[in-house]
Amino acid sequence: MRDFSNDHRWLSLNTATVRKQGDFVAIAEACARHKIRGVSPWRDQVAHVGLDKAVKAVKDHDLELSGYCRGGMFVSDEAHRQLQRDDNKRCVDEAVALGSPCIVLVVGGLPQYSRPGSAPSKNIINARAQVDDGIAEMMEYARQAKMPLAIEPLHPAYAADRACVNTTEQALDICDRLDPNRTGMLGVALDVYHIWWDPELHAQIARAGQDRLLAFHVCDWLVPTKDILNDRGMMGDGVIDIRSARTAVEAQGFAGYCEIEIFSENWWSKSMDEVLATCIERHKTVV
């Protein structure tokens, strides 16, 4: 396993972690100030400053992307299908412009939450079938752009409203169905927050192998978790054995960024510099 104790060369900052403290340009500047080399921007944060300005900020500060968040939300009723297709094509174009190595896919849950305005349904089996179709379709466009797609299984607590792909096994089953030849264009983004509880975790990481492991995210699970979306923990403050997860992905050959993604009202209330300094310290000591 790589030794992170002396530097933070492989720390990437998911920009949602400090989304309330500044815009994307300010975040890029702060990363440069803290010698953070990787970022993973969210589409709304890029849109807020404009794509050109975001691309310039990445170049000016010599940043690399570890991913682009997020494509997906494939589940909808028929009336919202074209919206979804166009939206995901634009996502590919933006990811190319920013030089991202992949797009993280949050696949969507039930249609009324995935694409608001869609006719409500309780049929999660149908939703999952739509996800397969949606990814297959997006892959055609992404393949032309040579942009890999990384399916992120989300914690089962988000099955209704964010993603009906809830385990690593399920995500890899999709990879096997849609990219049986392992072309490198489809894989998974694994976030310890979503998968730490899974009894199949280590077996599925081994099954994924290096070529399907496109991204690795860290934060922590707090007990109690006061808010299921926005009370994620700083690494070391919760119950996840983060190092054991990193050991498992690196045993498969994963050698990319450890991306810190923390949705937290607590950390959003602190200064950008304090958050980044804490991320760096925890990256060295507990990741």
Added chain:
Amino acid sequence: MRDFSNDHRWLSLNTATVRKQGDFVAIAEACARHKIRGVSPWRDQVAHVGLDKAVKAVKDHDLELSGYCRGGMFVSDEAHRQLQRDDNKRCVDEAVALGSPCIVLVVGGLPQYSRPGSAPSKNIINARAQVDDGIAEMMEYARQAKMPLAIEPLHPAYAADRACVNTTEQALDICDRLDPNRTGMLGVALDVYHIWWDPELHAQIARAGQDRLLAFHVCDWLVPTKDILNDRGMMGDGVIDIRSARTAVEAQGFAGYCEIEIFSENWWSKSMDEVLATCIERHKTVV
């Protein structure tokens, strides 16, 4: 599938659903008033009125039990091991006195939450091994008392603090290991709240079969869920396709009570009669 639309013969009330509105005796009286025939008491509610009085209330109102909540919390450090053993033996004795058909097992998560005071650990793999050992040990005592144990897989959101058995597959794997001959002394308690999201759900219900399906619980998953423990929904108010789950268990021959268990600050704030009347109406229309 059984037709529930005309009566509520197969409705059982888990007493946690109205735990703030009255003690166990008051709940038993309310059930009789609403012609509810089944209850599933919690140990603390029984202890509050005293076991003898609880047994008398069950007899006086001609109630049947659909389960007894809860045994388990098997994970601890060495210093708390004997406490756990004694506690679970007492649970068996109480269940026998009350005439319960089974004990619902909530197996415990990490030791510091499962048995407070235990040395903290982040090792969920160890916790799971302890659960196997703990169930095996409890089974010896329960078998003599002819009291079946029903492992309840809890939603992965509770993996740290309540139960590290988080899928039906995992619970059935334990059943296969500890009761390979399917003696009827070990099975599962399935609550739609915990398992509705699981892509393996229907396959695992089929795998369980009638003899492993010892209890079936209903409530609903609200979007948003404001509190991961105490914001469960009344059936019909959330996103779970409850009828499809009931169809699946009944296809295996399950013919017991549909137990309503709702932890909800919202429903705890209403009168006992209003809650029971609503339970009956929803039992007829959406369960």
